[in-house]
Amino acid sequence: MPFLRVHRSYIVNLNHIKNITGETVCFKDGSAIRIGRSYREKVRKGYNDYLLGELKK
DSSP states (O other), X not given: OOEEEEETTEEEEGGGEEEEETTEEEETTXXXXXXXXXXXXXXXXXXXXXXXXXXXX
């Protein structure tokens, strides 16, 4: 399972993300957490890479 650190206190499973908006990760169950400032660019890139990999399957 693919995991990604989005904050110094949070590591998330990419399979459970509904979308990423600005500085928030929204999950399929309706919950949301903020992305740490220093992680924002890495999270966007990591999630986009994950989505592209899923499309290629």
